[in-house]
Amino acid sequence: MQVFQQLGEYDHEKVVFCNDNDSGLRAIISIHDTTLGPALGGVRMLPYPTEEQALDDVLRLSRGMTYKAAIAGVNLGGGKSVVIGDARTRKNPAMLRALGEFIDEMGGEYIAGQDIGTNSHDMAVIRGATRHVACVNESAGGAGDPSRTTAYGVSCGIRAVLKATTGNDSFGGRHIAVQGLGNVGYALARFCHEAGARLTVTDIADAVLGKAAREFNADVVAPDAIYDVECDVFSPNSIGAVINDDTIPRLRCPAVAGGANNILAEPRHGDALTERGIIYGPDFLVNSGGLIRCQEEVLGKATEDFTVYAKVSNIYEQTLHVIGMAEELGVSTAAAADWIAEERIAGAR
Ligand code: NAD
Numbered sequence: 001m002q003v004f005q006q007l008g009e010y011d012h013e014k015v016v017f018c019n020d021n022d023s024g025l026r027a028i029i030s031i032h033d034t035t036l037g038p039a040l041g042g043v044r045m046l047p048y049p050t051e052e053q054a055l056d057d058v059l060r061l062s063r064g065m066t067y068k069a070a071i072a073g074v075n076l077g078g079g080k081s082v083v084i085g086d087a088r089t090r091k092n093p094a095m096l097r098a099l100g101e102f103i104d105e106m107g108g109e110y111i112a113g114q115d116i117g118t119n120s121h122d123m124a125v126i127r128g129a130t131r132h133v134a135c136v137n138e139s140a141g142g143a144g145d146p147s148r149t150t151a152y153g154v155s156c157g158i159r160a161v162l163k164a165t166t167g168n169d170s171f172g173g174r175h176i177a178v179q180g181l182g183n184v185g186y187a188l189a190r191f192c193h194e195a196g197a198r199l200t201v202t203d204i205a206d207a208v209l210g211k212a213a214r215e216f217n218a219d220v221v222a223p224d225a226i227y228d229v230e231c232d233v234f235s236p237n238s239i240g241a242v243i244n245d246d247t248i249p250r251l252r253c254p255a256v257a258g259g260a261n262n263i264l265a266e267p268r269h270g271d272a273l274t275e276r277g278i279i280y281g282p283d284f285l286v287n288s289g290g291l292i293r294c295q296e297e298v299l300g301k302a303t304e305d306f307t308v309y310a311k312v313s314n315i316y317e318q319t320l321h322v323i324g325m326a327e328e329l330g331v332s333t334a335a336a337a338d339w340i341a342e343e344r345i346a347g348a349r
Pocket of ligand 1: 115116117146147148150179180181182183184185202203204205208223237238239240259260261287288290291
């Protein structure tokens, strides 16, 4: 594994490998960039097939957090951690406490939060070992799961791409195809439904599909069929890399915007969407609502206050700004968003 070569490629600051034989913890904490502040990012627990894949994921995700904070105007850096193992069978309190001790040794340089495979109750366990953790559940005195705020931000990003493609940002009568009905996707589907949109949804979990069909009068399709749905916006809210060489030719929509991280398989897929005339709301901007809420939590401010939602609703204006800049410069929206984030960090340096 060429670790330093990988760190050098995107200028990562630090990677910490954490091992605790007693609890079975094997984790990697990555700090990408702390120019704007301490590095905040979730703890992802997955049964990575190889250590290389775990390292790749944590490096990619921590870099994404740097860009997310930069474009959202948040004064935090980019970090992330991954725990290797199946969260359903391997996660245990001793493992989470051991991770908390490693985080504590970093002295506030990294602040943990929830991500795939962890939840706000796990964050309360981690807080037993360190105060450098966000998203702790409400009954333990924290701000809890940020997913609903993330979903609200995604709805603002979708309104922006609707405005850009139709001239009107109303959900009324629009058709949104939602991939993934987890914490973010389900809340997003509710926002869209309540605002008057028609929904087509998919997930790999059957139970949630029946619920969405009943609650939102949504049409349900098989996971692989979502790319072929003719709609106003395709909204990915599950795994990453769903916009790729196979799926782009199949899309029958003028816009893509969703909550998932790393929606584009590779940067060149941003250009491929532009070439097909599909407007893309950059993922790290559209899904930054949860991070904006986490910043308030870290600063000890109220997180369900209307001021948080007012800040999150700036995602609408910022997405339109990125779309306008991309058109002006003749580049993809993904490239324009990268440029805005990089300029903010360069300015802070
Ligand atoms: P989650 O685990 O609660 O939900 C993911 C959902 O996607 C699950 O219902 C799962 O069954 C479904 N899914 C998995 N593979 C699928 C597939 N191939 N096709 C269709 N559905 C599939 O996760 P979440 O918290 O809702 O996060 C969703 C995405 O948003 C992730 O990429 C996450 O990194 C990103 N994100 C989340 C937040 C947040 O606040 N939770 C913030 C920013 C970004």
